Amino acid sequence: MNLDRLVRKCISNLSPYSTARDEYKGEIGVYLDANESPFDNGYNRYPDPYQIELKKVIGEIKNIEIENIFLGNGSDEAIVLMYNIFCEPRIDEVVIIKPSYGMYTVAARTNDVEYNEVALNADFQLDTELILSTVTDKTKVIFLCSPNNPSGNLLRREDIYSILNGFEGIVVVDEAYIDFCAESTMLHELHDFPNLVILQTMSKAWGLAGLRLGMAFASKEIIDLMTKVKYPYNINCATQQIAIEELTTKRAEKLREVEMILSERTRVIEALSKIEFIEHIYPTDANFVLIKTANATALYNELIGEKIIVRDRSGVFACGDTLRITIGKKEENDKLINYLINRGEN
Numbered sequence: 001m002n003l004d005r006l007v008r009k010c011i012s013n014l015s016p017y018s019t020a021r022d023e024y025k026g027e028i029g030v031y032l033d034a035n036e037s038p039f040d041n042g043y044n045r046y047p048d049p050y051q052i053e054l055k056k057v058i059g060e061i062k063n064i065e066i067e068n069i070f071l072g073n074g075s076d077e078a079i080v081l082m083y084n085i086f087c088e089p090r091i092d093e094v095v096i097i098k099p100s101y102g103m104y105t106v107a108a109r110t111n112d113v114e115y116n117e118v119a120l121n122a123d124f125q126l127d128t129e130l131i132l133s134t135v136t137d138k139t140k141v142i143f144l145c146s147p148n149n150p151s152g153n154l155l156r157r158e159d160i161y162s163i164l165n166g167f168e169g170i171v172v173v174d175e176a177y178i179d180f181c182a183e184s185t186m187l188h189e190l191h192d193f194p195n196l197v198i199l200q201t202m203s204k205a206w207g208l209a210g211l212r213l214g215m216a217f218a219s220k221e222i223i224d225l226m227t228k229v230k231y232p233y234n235i236n237c238a239t240q241q242i243a244i245e246e247l248t249t250k251r252a253e254k255l256r257e258v259e260m261i262l263s264e265r266t267r268v269i270e271a272l273s274k275i276e277f278i279e280h281i282y283p284t285d286a287n288f289v290l291i292k293t294a295n296a297t298a299l300y301n302e303l304i305g306e307k308i309i310v311r312d313r314s315g316v317f318a319c320g321d322t323l324r325i326t327i328g329k330k331e332e333n334d335k336l337i338n339y340l341i342n343r344g345e346n
């Protein structure tokens, strides 16, 4: 892969903003260089623009070098950077699967980049031939999502390989839900695929959606470009500190919570499968399950009346009359199940 060919000229030529912390990297001293307040309240200093301490912790957990890690204000920042770095507005294109996560198309539109949506097949798997035949010489990025949102399934690995091998641009594999099927990550295949960008997040299994911390993993060359283009202080001090603490002290707890969610998922699916008006329960590898039912939007509104909030996905491509249900705590899931059982009986 020729990375230079893919990168926008304005980005190759960019000298990034140089922070005060770039020019002086020592630890101890009298800091009169960044126009900060000298009065210590825990947050008066700018954060580390490269998040080195946090990356060390993540690198150790994921068994990956720091140079292959980018941290963003949610995964959304990494998605937007793919457009900033690779896609010349109104010239370049991306390929996106449908149905999938809405941010890939929103970021295409806000960046004025043409996107070609390719439908997944009836099993919500990749139609690799159709995807590769949709690629033009302007296509810079293909976005894949595995496990996919809102369908919940892992994409077949062989198909992802076909895309990676058959496309001369960047392939993003969004693994936001990978902690619910940990063995399926592609993290350890980065060295085989210089065009692979993997997205993960602290928002789901790690339970830190409110902190806004997303991760991208890729070759050093791609990570360097992302670091060059991002806002200098994109991860604030509080997020860096809390994430380090959570990642070092809550590893066992997170695994236990994932186990609980997975056993609840089995229980919820079993209960839902006995309810007659639920027409289909889609296979899931994530912490949610997509169901198909008659008049899904009416059911969605009924559930809101019971103060049970699920996601109506009926308006999404190939998801007519579907609801996406996040697996909650036992008592939360019970509330949903009991309502649906009683409704079915009446």
Ligand SMILES: *Cc1c(COP(=O)(O)O)cnc(C)c1O
Residues within 6 Å of the ligand: 073, 074, 075, 076, 077, 101, 145, 149, 174, 176, 200, 201, 202, 203, 204, 209, 212, 213, 214
């Ligand atoms: C939830 C989710 C994310 C995570 O987004 P953050 O900005 O990190 O909270 C990313 N991709 C997909 C497909 C998701 O469903």
